[in-house]
Amino acid sequence: xxxxxxxxxxxxxxxxxxxxxxxxxxxxxxxxxxxxxxxxxxxxxxxxxxxxxxxxxxxxxxxxxxxxxxxxxxxxxxxxxxxxxx
Numbered sequence: 001x002x003x004x005x006x007x008x009x010x011x012x013x014x015x016x017x018x019x020x021x022x023x024x025x026x027x028x029x030x031x032x033x034x035x036x037x038x039x040x041x042x043x044x045x046x047x048x049x050x051x052x053x054x055x056x057x058x059x060x061x062x063x064x065x066x067x068x069x070x071x072x073x074x075x076x077x078x079x080x081x082x083x084x085x086x
Contacts, residue, residue, distance in 0.1 A: 049057075063069035
């Protein structure tokens with residue numbers, strides 16, 4: 001009986017396993033995808049200001065810049081009380 005030494009150049013006991021793994025990886029490889037839920041889309045829409053609101057803010061800003069904007073102290077105090085009383 002002849003026993004060959006440990007220097008088998010073409011012997012790889014894991015060769016079939018490695019080939020199966022590479023085939024599975026090739027089949028599984030896909031591109032990254034993103035899905036945005038409907039709830040997330042609604043949240044994104046809430047961040048956008050409406051044209052009506054933007055026009056209102058612009059009007060107030062112009063009044064403040066020109067010095068014509070007057071604060072009603074009673075109304076401001078009432079709003080503060082409502083806020084802090086919750």
